[in-house]
Amino acid sequence: MTTAHIPSAEKLRASAHEDANRCVQCGYCLPVCPTYASMGKETASPRGRINLVKLAAEGKIDILEHMAGPLDLCLGCRACEVACPVGVPYGRLLESAKEAIADEIRRKSESGEPDRPSGSAGSLKEGLKRAALEHLFPHPGRLRLAGSLLRLYQKSGAARLARASGVIRRISPAMAAFEQVLPEAESPRTRPKAGARYPAVGEKKATVAFFSGCLMDAMMHRVNRLSVELLRLAGCEVVIPEHQKCCGALHAHQGDMETARKLAGANIAAFEATGADWYVNNAGGCGAMLQEYALLFKGDAAMEERAAAFAAKSRDISWVLHRLGPLPFKKEWKVTITYQDSCHLRNVQKVHEEPRALIRSIPGAAYAECEGAETCCASGGIYNLLHFEESMRILDDKMLKVKDTNASVLVTANPGCLLQMKLGIKRSGLGGRMRAVHLVEALAEACGIE
Amino acid sequence: MIDQTAFGEIASVIPRERLLIRLEDRYSYSYDASFGEYLPDLVVQPQTAGEISALLKIANQYRIPVYPRGSATSLSGGPLPVEGGMVLDMSRYPRKLVIDRENLLAVASPSVITADIHREAEEAGLFYPPDPSSSHVSTIGGNILENSSGPKGLKYGTTKEYVIGLELVTPQGEIIRTGGKTVKNVTGYDLTRLIVGSEGTLGVVTEIILRLIPKPKARKTMLASFPSVVQSGHAITKILSSGILPAALELMDNACIRAVEAYQPCGLPVEDAALVIIEVDGHPAAVEEEIADCGRICAEMGATTVRTARTEGERQEIWKARKLVSPAITRMGPTKISEDATVPRSRIPEMMERLERIRAKYNINLVVFGHAGDGNLHPNIITDKRNIEEMRRVEDAVGEIFEAAVALGGTLSGEHGIGTLKAPYMELELGKAGLDMMARIKRAWDPNNIMNPGKIFPGPGQTKVKLLP
Numbered sequence: 001m002t003t004a005h006i007p008s009a010e011k012l013r014a015s016a017h018e019d020a021n022r023c024v025q026c027g028y029c030l031p032v033c034p035t036y037a038s039m040g041k042e043t044a045s046p047r048g049r050i051n052l053v054k055l056a057a058e059g060k061i062d063i064l065e066h067m068a069g070p071l072d073l074c075l076g077c078r079a080c081e082v083a084c085p086v087g088v089p090y091g092r093l094l095e096s097a098k099e100a101i102a103d104e105i106r107r108k109s110e111s112g113e114p115d116r117p118s119g120s121a122g123s124l125k126e127g128l129k130r131a132a133l134e135h136l137f138p139h140p141g142r143l144r145l146a147g148s149l150l151r152l153y154q155k156s157g158a159a160r161l162a163r164a165s166g167v168i169r170r171i172s173p174a175m176a177a178f179e180q181v182l183p184e185a186e187s188p189r190t191r192p193k194a195g196a197r198y199p200a201v202g203e204k205k206a207t208v209a210f211f212s213g214c215l216m217d218a219m220m221h222r223v224n225r226l227s228v229e230l231l232r233l234a235g236c237e238v239v240i241p242e243h244q245k246c247c248g249a250l251h252a253h254q255g256d257m258e259t260a261r262k263l264a265g266a267n268i269a270a271f272e273a274t275g276a277d278w279y280v281n282n283a284g285g286c287g288a289m290l291q292e293y294a295l296l297f298k299g300d301a302a303m304e305e306r307a308a309a310f311a312a313k314s315r316d317i318s319w320v321l322h323r324l325g326p327l328p329f330k331k332e333w334k335v336t337i338t339y340q341d342s343c344h345l346r347n348v349q350k351v352h353e354e355p356r357a358l359i360r361s362i363p364g365a366a367y368a369e370c371e372g373a374e375t376c377c378a379s380g381g382i383y384n385l386l387h388f389e390e391s392m393r394i395l396d397d398k399m400l401k402v403k404d405t406n407a408s409v410l411v412t413a414n415p416g417c418l419l420q421m422k423l424g425i426k427r428s429g430l431g432g433r434m435r436a437v438h439l440v441e442a443l444a445e446a447c448g449i450e
Numbered sequence: 451m452i453d454q455t456a457f458g459e460i461a462s463v464i465p466r467e468r469l470l471i472r473l474e475d476r477y478s479y480s481y482d483a484s485f486g487e488y489l490p491d492l493v494v495q496p497q498t499a500g501e502i503s504a505l506l507k508i509a510n511q512y513r514i515p516v517y518p519r520g521s522a523t524s525l526s527g528g529p530l531p532v533e534g535g536m537v538l539d540m541s542r543y544p545r546k547l548v549i550d551r552e553n554l555l556a557v558a559s560p561s562v563i564t565a566d567i568h569r570e571a572e573e574a575g576l577f578y579p580p581d582p583s584s585s586h587v588s589t590i591g592g593n594i595l596e597n598s599s600g601p602k603g604l605k606y607g608t609t610k611e612y613v614i615g616l617e618l619v620t621p622q623g624e625i626i627r628t629g630g631k632t633v634k635n636v637t638g639y640d641l642t643r644l645i646v647g648s649e650g651t652l653g654v655v656t657e658i659i660l661r662l663i664p665k666p667k668a669r670k671t672m673l674a675s676f677p678s679v680v681q682s683g684h685a686i687t688k689i690l691s692s693g694i695l696p697a698a699l700e701l702m703d704n705a706c707i708r709a710v711e712a713y714q715p716c717g718l719p720v721e722d723a724a725l726v727i728i729e730v731d732g733h734p735a736a737v738e739e740e741i742a743d744c745g746r747i748c749a750e751m752g753a754t755t756v757r758t759a760r761t762e763g764e765r766q767e768i769w770k771a772r773k774l775v776s777p778a779i780t781r782m783g784p785t786k787i788s789e790d791a792t793v794p795r796s797r798i799p800e801m802m803e804r805l806e807r808i809r810a811k812y813n814i815n816l817v818v819f820g821h822a823g824d825g826n827l828h829p830n831i832i833t834d835k836r837n838i839e840e841m842r843r844v845e846d847a848v849g850e851i852f853e854a855a856v857a858l859g860g861t862l863s864g865e866h867g868i869g870t871l872k873a874p875y876m877e878l879e880l881g882k883a884g885l886d887m888m889a890r891i892k893r894a895w896d897p898n899n900i901m902n903p904g905k906i907f908p909g910p911g912q913t914k915v916k917l918l919p
Contacts, residue, residue: 022784026483027523027587031563040495040542041470042478042522051481052474066474085777086784 006063008103013057016096020054022088023047029080034376035073038394043070046080046090053097063104071097073390075383076253077343077376091348092295095252102255144188144218151185174388181422183220191221192228195242205235205324209276211267211314213286214246215415223415226444227282227317233447234324236280241270247281248296249289253381257296264293265303268310279310282317282440284342284414285381287349290314316345318413318439322354325361330448332364337442338407339367340398340421342414343376355413355439362446368405372398377412379420392427395420399428410436452491452536456512460494460536463504468495468542479537482522482529483584484871485787485835485917490517490531495542499617499625499656502538506654507623509536509900516621516900518650520560520592523584525788526869528596528649532904538654540591549574549662555614555631556660560591567660576662579606582865583776591655596867597647601698604823605731606663608865610646615659618645621652621896631659644891649867650902652895669697669731670741671765674748675722675755679703682724683799685751686822689728690795692747694740699823700727703802706775706819713778716771719755726822727772775819779832782815787831787844787917791851793860795825804854805829812847814840826864841917848915852878869905874912 029046030036036045043052049070056067074094081090153159162168162179169176192198192212208231216224228238244267248260267290271279281287291314293307321327337359346352352374360367378384378394402410402424410425412418421436437445444450452460461469470476470493479493496502509516515535522529531537543561550557551574556567564585571578581600582588588598599608615629629635629642645652676682686699702710702725707718718725726748730740745756759765780786793801802818805827809816820827829851833844852862852875862872862879877885889907892899 024483024780024783024786025481025522026584027521028584030521030587041475041493041539043470043475045478048478051478055477061473061477066472066477070474070478086780 006059006104006107008063008100008107009056009059011103012053012063012096012100015099016053016093017057019089019093019096020050020057022086023050023054024086025051026085028085029083032079032083032375034075034077034079034378034394035390038390038397039073044073046084049074049097050088050090050093053093056097056100063100064108067097068101068104071101073387075343075376075378075380077380078347079343079375082347091292095255095257098253098255099257100255144191146218148185148188150182150219151187154182154185172385174385177388177423178385178419181419181426183222183418183422185219186222186225188221190225191217192224192240194240194244196240198228198232198238198240200235200237201232203235204237206237206277206320207239207275208236208278208280208320209239209241209271209274211247211271211279211281211286211290212240212244213281213283213415216283216286220415220418220438223282223438223440226449227280227440229449230321230327230440230443230447231280231317233328234321236320236324239274239276241274244270247286247289249285250381252289252296261296264296264307268293268303268306271310271313272306277313278320279314280317280320281314282413282438284316284345284349284351285416287314287316288344291349316349316351316354316413318345318354318358319351321443322357325358327358327361327443327447329361329363329446331446333362333446334364335409336366336368336405336407337362337409337411338370338402338405339373339411339439340370340377340402340417341374342412342417345413346374355411358439358443359411362442365446368407370405370407371401377417377420377424379414379416381416384416384420384423391420395424396427399424399430402434403428403430408434409442410434411439411442412436413439451534452514453512456508456514457492459508460492460505463501463508464494464496468497469493470495470539479519479522479539480531482519482524482527484525484527484530484869486527486530486532486870488531489534490537491534493537493539495539497542497544499619502619502654502656503623503625505536505538506619506621506900510621510623510898513898514900515903516654517902518591518595518654520589521563521584521587523588524592524596524867524869525790526596526863526867526871528592528867528869528902528905530870530904532870540654541589543591543656546657549576550631551576553631554662554664556662558590558658558660560589560655560658562590564588564590564593571662572665575665577665578612578660578662580609580612583773590658590660594646594658595648595650595655596865598865598867600865601700601821603821603826603865604699605695605697610643612661613642613646613658614661616642616645616655617657618653618655621898621901625656629659633661647867649869649905651892651906652901654901666697666731668734668737669729669765670737670758671727671729671768672741672744672748672756672758673725673727673768673771674745674753674757675707675719675725676748676751676753677723678752679724679802680799681752682726682822683802685726685748685753686798687796688747688751689744690823692743694730694743696728696740696744696823697731698727698729699821700772700819701725701798701822701827702727702772702775702819703817705815705817706779709778709782709817710771710774713781714774716767716774718771722754725771727768772819779817779830782832783834785833785835787833787848788866789829789831789848789851790820790826790864790866791829791855791860791862792824792826792864793855793858795823797858797860798822798825798827801827801854801858801860804858805851808847808850808854811850812843814844814847816847821864824864825860835917838918845915845917848917849875871915873906873908874914876906876908
């Protein structure tokens with residue numbers, strides 16, 4: 001078979017072949033890959049996937065028929081990148097592959113060819129994904145509206161009605177599962193306001209610009225509000241930059257690089273205008289994206305430089321609180337706490353000691369490390385919605401180990417992971433004795449902030 | 451291609467979800483950590499010795515090549531399905547690992563990751579010494595069939611010294627046991643030894659009985675560097691002849707030292723020609739005395755640096771330098787050809803000189819590190835497989851490395867195995883009659899040549915490695 005004339009394959013060759021060729025197939029990535037463990041075949045391993053990208057770029061296999069399936073099933077946790085002895089840039093490779101898949105679907109639909117063989121990702125799923133990516137996430141206003149609607153839905157009794165009737169389950173079992181664990185939305189009045197400036201409590205040590213995020217801002221703005229409070233307690237003056245947008249990670253991970261670039265450009269401009277010392281975020285996934293903005297602007301030297309400067313200032317909140325701490329804890333909190341790493345915080349931002357150190361610093365609390373805390377919970381952005389069963393298999397395995405910690409508080413550092421862990425607790429029947437919270441919520445509770 | 455009737459029979463023994471026939475799946479079993487890409491017709495994930503027996507009977511009847519595969523970390527092409535046919539993915543075989551403290555044994559299924567044996571044995575106060583550098587990935591099945599050992603061969607011997615019993619499915623589909631649970635066993639031919647290192651050409655191993663030893667109570671590690679390779683060689687010889695048997699004795703040449711420093715600075719002496727890492731283990735008092743003696747000998751032999759680790763952290767720091775060699779030199783790649791020619795220990799300085807000449811003659815990037823204590827060197831050629839002109843030179847250089855090792859009374863392979871990459875040189879070491887005797891054993895075991903065909907034995911007229919398609 002030769003597909004050399006197909007532009008998507010040629011583009012993939014240009015964007016990914018060199019990266020894929022760096023793999024020496026040593027297999028050191030195998031033990032750290034969650035899908036290799038759960039799916040049990042080389043095709044679902046990093047070494048296998050890198051090889052498939054290489055073969056597709058060489059035109060030996062078809063992008064959609066052979067490469068897309070195994071690449072779609074990758075969680076993108078990037079643990080393989082840390083394990084790789086030769087530094088294959090797997091994240092970049094994965095995004096090139098996702099872009100090639102998106103290009104190829106577009107090309108086939110424009111030329112009227114059927115895009116995928118039957119049995120692969122359904123068109124309803126593709127449609128929903130595209131609609132959310134194009135029409136919801138890039139628009140903070142629409143997302144906030146969705147968040148307010150969520151509150152209305154939860155408060156009005158519609159939620160109870162919907163659950164009782166099973167209507168959501170009939171549309172999508174995955175959405176039904178997550179609907180039940182969505183956090184209770186706060187009143188929109190408490191949301192940190194764009195353009196606002198909050199003074200430091202006590203001596204001012206730094207000025208930080210706060211990245212609100214799209215989902216965090218819309219659905220979990222309580223965590224944002226508490227983040228601002230903690231930063232202030234740690235001595236930060238906190239600015240909420242106006243005109244900031246979604247980080248673009250979801251778009252980049254699904255192959256829509258153009259939208260990702262637009263969002264990145266807007267964020268860089270919005271944060272540069274603040275003159276802050278650090279740009280602080282509280283979502284491991286978003287933070288990783290912010291730190292890798294320079295990759296989006298390859299070939300545009302001026303933007304690349306601005307993106308690199310932006311990345312250098314972008315920090316996870318745990319890093320800042322740990323650096324400026326200690327926090328003014330108000331009470332003894334006699335609980336056992338365990339921590340589930342956010343993959344992109346750990347594997348991309350290399351932040352894993354700081355959250356643990358902060359938890360250990362809570363007076364009265366005991367920290368219990370969970371075996372395998374560093375491996376992915378299979379939230380994977382929206383992986384758990386797109387591949388519900390595959391995701392739940394990995395999650396259920398993880399929850400067995402979480403249970404062994406005997407913790408009553410399970411801390412995470414990313415909204416996607418948080419929802420996934422809430423669902424994990426529910427599925428494993430631990431609901432009565434364990435709850436999942438964001439790191440910021442745990443710290444705020446110990447500082448006596450409601 | 452596998453014909454329809456044969457496929458039908460295979461499908462009647464193995465459930466559909468464990469038969470992988472999609473192109474992307476087959477391609478995912480087309481490689482290992484060495485060279486080349488060979489597309490199998492089918493990948494099977496067997497779960498019992500009974501299933502394997504049925505599969506081999508079918509394969510034997512229909513002459514289907516069978517390629518057992520663990521984690522595919524082989525550096526010699528062991529699991530490559532060079533003639534298509536059927537890959538047996540043994541990495542998914544049910545995991546069983548029993549540590550028998552009373553008899554100092556471990557009973558393992560082939561899919562167990564070797565590092566798990568290390569860990570579970572240590573938890574029981576025991577020790578399984580063979581430790582290939584990929585032991586956190588590789589399966590014990592792959593390790594014993596390739597007889598790969600790592601740095602502890604000098605004091606503790608190689609993998610073959612630890613395998614005392616096996617369960618094996620023969621190419622005819624019979625399930626046999628060799629050896630057993632006793633350390634002493636002289637009942638008939640030692641088939642266990644024959645299977646260990648046979649690279650999957652004689653059958654499929656389904657259970658392994660390993661001998662364990664008590665865990666040493668203490669260990670000490672030292673790093674020493676020398677202005678010349680010859681001096682380091684003398685130091686090594688002097689240490690060994692003074693009655694000390696180190697647990698590990700590792701050597702890195704200047705190119706490796708520089709590569710590691712460029713990759714992740716560890717404070718290594720970049721001006722020195724050779725670096726030696728020595729580890730002794732045993733009774734705490736003996737260990738203290740021995741490491742002091744090693745330090746004194748190194749200094750007498752002209753070492754410029756002698757550093758003994760005082761804490762576990764410092765020990766890890768020393769080993770880190772050695773462990774970084776492989777990634778550090780691979781970054782200079784992208785293609786790394788890793789050899790393991792081995793010579794009698796006393797010939798190491800000569801072998802180093804010959805390697806130096808080969809590097810100059812072919813103008814290639816050749817670096818050397820390895821297990822100096824047991825003469826097992828790892829000459830690595832760093833190249834780019836897309837550079838066809840250079841690859842031709844590399845092919846010639848590889849041949850000359852083997853000739854040098856054999857001329858010095860050594861062997862083609864200390865631990866990676868022959869596979870596809872060294873098969874052309876078998877006669878060089880074994881002679882015509884020696885190689886033919888091996889071929890006769892292979893024919894007696896596997897008359898239809900279904901087990902891992904294309905390995906160990908050279909093809910007709912093949913006298914040189916082919917790295918280019």
